[in-house]
């Protein structure tokens with residue numbers, strides 16, 4: 001965030017582990033997920049203007065409406081309904097660097113960035129309980145994205161437990177540019193009562209600690225997503241075989257796959273080799289964030 005509160009990044013959300021542990025009466029699934037955020041994301045800029053507007057730019061702007069269904073506009077509208085006249089009208093520009101509907105929460109991250117931006121302009125704290133409640137009404141992942149720091153998410157997204165420490169790690173994200181609807185993946189899920197996440201060490205400071213813990217975990221949405229989009233399975237295998245890859249797995253409901261690496265050099269080399277083999281895929285390498293966007 002800059003000093004005027006006119007710029008926010010919207011970091012990519014990565015579900016390092018995602019267990020589906022139950023199904024509620026309304027059909028929504030209970031989740032337990034270890035989530036981290038990457039230093040790659042969308043960008044939201046604002047300029048004081050005569051009236052509110054939203055322009056979408058960047059490599060994934062195509063096909064994304066800047067109308068009232070855009071999560072940035074929904075977040076601004078929700079904020080203004082709760083705090084009328086707290087922020088002047090703003091001309092917003094969203095630079096869409098993340099593929100849409102890809103399991104890395106682009107839309108949720110954008111909504112959270114808009115809430116942080118509005119809160120900063122209004123002089124409100126960036127992650128108050130009230131802002132978190134408002135975030136949850138916009139989407140299950142929006143409260144987590146509001147914090148944008150390593151955390152364990154429970155329920156359908158309303159229970160958040162921020163981790164006091166997190167190791168320095170680098171991530172490679174690969175997306176085959178096939179949009180995968182979250183609802184389709186949940187619909188194909190066979191077991192709805194899988195075992196919960198194992199207990200985390202009190203202080204997660206070393207990459208090897210996290211690597212070991214992750215071997216005991218899964219993404220329960222990966223098998224149904226691979227059935228729908230088989231290339232996801234190929235990408236997981238390909239990334240897992242690159243030198244230095246601690247773990248390769250799908251994030252969220254897909255189709256983005258991540259690889260975890262201990263060093264920046266290994267991550268960049270892996271990204272380069274994946275790009276060479278699959279020039280049509282979207283590939284990014286970045287550190288994982290250890291501190292929050294809302295601090």
Ligand SMILES: C[C@@](CO)(OP(=O)(O)O)[C@H](O)COP(=O)(O)OP(=O)(O)OC[C@H]1O[C@@H](n2ccc(N)nc2=O)[C@H](O)[C@@H]1O
Pocket residue numbers: 015018027028029030031033102103104105108139140141156157182183184186251252253254
């Ligand atoms: C799976 C996760 C994990 O972080 O990430 P993404 O893949 O979206 O990034 C999220 O829980 C996604 O939450 P959210 O983004 O709010 O989901 P929505 O698009 O609203 O959900 C679309 C549909 O998926 C099903 N759904 C979604 C979430 C959930 N906990 N249980 C469900 O059964 C419902 O049928 C819902 O109508």
Ligand SMILES: Nc1ncnc2c1ncn2[C@@H]1O[C@H](COP(=O)(O)OP(=O)(O)O)[C@@H](O)[C@H]1O
Pocket residue numbers: 064069070071072099100101102103104105106107108109110111182252253254
């Ligand atoms: N600013 C936005 N960026 C991305 N998607 C958005 C946005 N606003 C609304 N959407 C809608 O939200 C849906 C989920 O998008 P996204 O959050 O990128 O998915 P995921 O959480 O699976 O990565 C898309 O189908 C898209 O039409």
